[in-house]
Amino acid sequence: MLRYKCDFASATFAEGNEAFSTPTCSACDSRSGPKGIAGLGIRAWSCCECGAVHDRNVNAAKNILAAGRRRLAEGIPAVFGGGEDVKGDKEDDDDRAIARRLRSRVPRL
Numbered sequence: 173m174l175r176y177k178c179d180f181a182s183a184t185f186a187e188g189n190e191a192f193s194t195p196t197c198s199a200c201d202s203r204s205g206p207k208g209i210a211g212l213g214i215r216a217w218s219c220c221e222c223g224a225v226h227d228r229n230v231n232a233a234k235n236i237l238a239a240g241r242r243r244l245a246e247g248i249p250a251v252f253g254g255g256e257d258v259k260g261d262k263e264d265d266d267d268r269a270i271a272r273r274l275r276s277r278v279p280r281l
Contacts, residue, residue: 184270186247188239190232198234199224205231 178185195205197219204221206214206228218225 182273184273186240186243188236188243190236193232193235193239194228196231196235197222197224198226198231198238 175185177183192203195203195207195211197204200219200222202219202221204219205211205217205226215228216225217228
């Protein structure tokens with residue numbers, strides 16, 4: 173459903189890997205949270221490294237949001253010189269189109 177809505181709005185849709193989003197502390201990035209199937213019933217936990225207290229779902233959401241923002245910041249391809257990318261094939265044309273759409277949605281500071 174999200175993919176077709178993004179296509180309709182000319183927005184970029186990218187799925188992220190949510191692995192380790194729950195046990196990773198959103199404050200210090202250590203993996204000290206509940207692990208495995210037994211840890212699924214634990215709704216709130218505190219980080220052993222920094223002492224931050226987390227709700228399981230809120231912490232996972234923060235980690236997924238941070239991963240998406242990192243991907244957005246790192247995923248825009250570099251353009252050199254006269255506007256030509258280094259490779260210049262069909263895939264790069266798609267990357268440049270995505271980068272233009274992303275740049276148009278990033279607020280100017």
